[in-house]
Amino acid sequence: MPTKRRNREKSTLNGRENVANGNTVLNSGSVHDHDDHRAVRVVNGDSNSKSLCSNSRPRPASWKTIAKATVLCCVAVYFLIPGLAPVVPLMSKQFLYLNIVKNPFSPSLQYPEQQNLTGARNLHIGTLPPDPSIRLGMWQILPQSLQNGGSIQDDSQFDEALGDGKPIILYLHGNAGSRAADHRLLLYRLLIGMDFHVVALDYRGFGDSSGWPSAEGVVDDAESSYRWVLERSKGAPIYVWGHSMGSGIGSAMVKRLCKSGLCPQGLILESPYSSMHDAMMNHPFTVPWRFVPGCLALISKAYEEEEAMFDSKENLLDVQCPVLIIHSEDDFVVPYKLGKRLYDYSVEHRAKSLPPVTFHSFGDAGFGHRHIVDAPDLPEVIRNFMK
Numbered sequence: 001m002p003t004k005r006r007n008r009e010k011s012t013l014n015g016r017e018n019v020a021n022g023n024t025v026l027n028s029g030s031v032h033d034h035d036d037h038r039a040v041r042v043v044n045g046d047s048n049s050k051s052l053c054s055n056s057r058p059r060p061a062s063w064k065t066i067a068k069a070t071v072l073c074c075v076a077v078y079f080l081i082p083g084l085a086p087v088v089p090l091m092s093k094q095f096l097y098l099n100i101v102k103n104p105f106s107p108s109l110q111y112p113e114q115q116n117l118t119g120a121r122n123l124h125i126g127t128l129p130p131d132p133s134i135r136l137g138m139w140q141i142l143p144q145s146l147q148n149g150g151s152i153q154d155d156s157q158f159d160e161a162l163g164d165g166k167p168i169i170l171y172l173h174g175n176a177g178s179r180a181a182d183h184r185l186l187l188y189r190l191l192i193g194m195d196f197h198v199v200a201l202d203y204r205g206f207g208d209s210s211g212w213p214s215a216e217g218v219v220d221d222a223e224s225s226y227r228w229v230l231e232r233s234k235g236a237p238i239y240v241w242g243h244s245m246g247s248g249i250g251s252a253m254v255k256r257l258c259k260s261g262l263c264p265q266g267l268i269l270e271s272p273y274s275s276m277h278d279a280m281m282n283h284p285f286t287v288p289w290r291f292v293p294g295c296l297a298l299i300s301k302a303y304e305e306e307e308a309m310f311d312s313k314e315n316l317l318d319v320q321c322p323v324l325i326i327h328s329e330d331d332f333v334v335p336y337k338l339g340k341r342l343y344d345y346s347v348e349h350r351a352k353s354l355p356p357v358t359f360h361s362f363g364d365a366g367f368g369h370r371h372i373v374d375a376p377d378l379p380e381v382i383r384n385f386m387k
Helices: 001-056 063-084 087-097 153-162 182-193 214-235 245-259 276-282 283-289 293-304 304-309 312-320 336-349 378-386
Strands: 120-125 136-141 169-171 197-201 238-243 266-270 321-325 357-361
Touching: 120 153, 120 214, 136 182, 136 214, 169 182, 169 214, 169 245, 182 197, 197 214, 214 238, 214 245, 214 304, 238 245, 238 357, 245 266, 245 304, 245 312, 266 378, 276 283, 276 304, 276 336, 312 336, 321 336, 336 357
Parallel strands: 169 197, 169 238, 238 266, 266 321, 321 357
Antiparallel strands: 120 136, 136 197
16 A cells, blocks of 8 residues: 555656656747747848848949930030030130140149250240239240250340340140140250250140130230240241141231231241131031031130131231241141141232242141151251241
């Protein structure tokens, strides 16, 4: 009996243990299951939040979309220009002069020697008529023969040197950049190597010259620099050299000088146009406007002052000194036909009593608009003109 009771109690205890163990297992399992479900819910919550974030964040535009938008904006602006040009003079003038286009890596104009120019000085002069707000930056570069020995150093010596009888070239550059542009530096070196004096001007608003360009203003600046040279030349021959836009400025200035009895020895026009109107009509930038009625008329209206002032074919009718026109057949900025048109008009309409106009073609040799300076026969062409 006691044994049976002990066995019964033992079995009861085992049952309770098993129940207890089972509860433990069950409780443990339920706890783990609860944690697993919670972990799953957390993970799923993170996944959902990530998907929500990714859905709310804007997808970056592809390069194709950006390229298309850029092209469309450029096209829209391009075709808005003719309409805006007559009513926004500052914008339209900038397309012509491009004086804010500067080389940020170019050394200071104050130190010509940093441009590998020897025997040069930087100076500033006033303009005529006098305007205290305008100061014009210029370089005076000595002929090679005067640089040997380096005896000319101060300003008074530079002034005196201009009167030594050697030819003086007053260089009038085209639009954009300054007197320190690479192709202009090449020409200075060529000319001083031919033993000429060179005076290179930056019009108002260009380079380190103050002010803002206008048709009347840049011609005034060219005349101011010419008169400055004339005062120091002691009768030495002065030649005006105008390139591209500078050819229109030069023809207008020399016409004015000749009417005042101050005609230079000669006028050299490099890559010139017959008129500003012709130049605009034939410039590559304006090609699409030719197919849109009224566009070129609006552009022309914006440049009425420049068209009247820089009309080279009309200006040359009153130029009383010899004129040399040089042009390259592969010039795609100012087409060769415009230089030839200027020459043909001058031959036909200039008074027979005036000195001749000479035309020299540099063919299709890759010199383009800026690099006639590289032509091997350029020095000979210049010397023949000066005889």
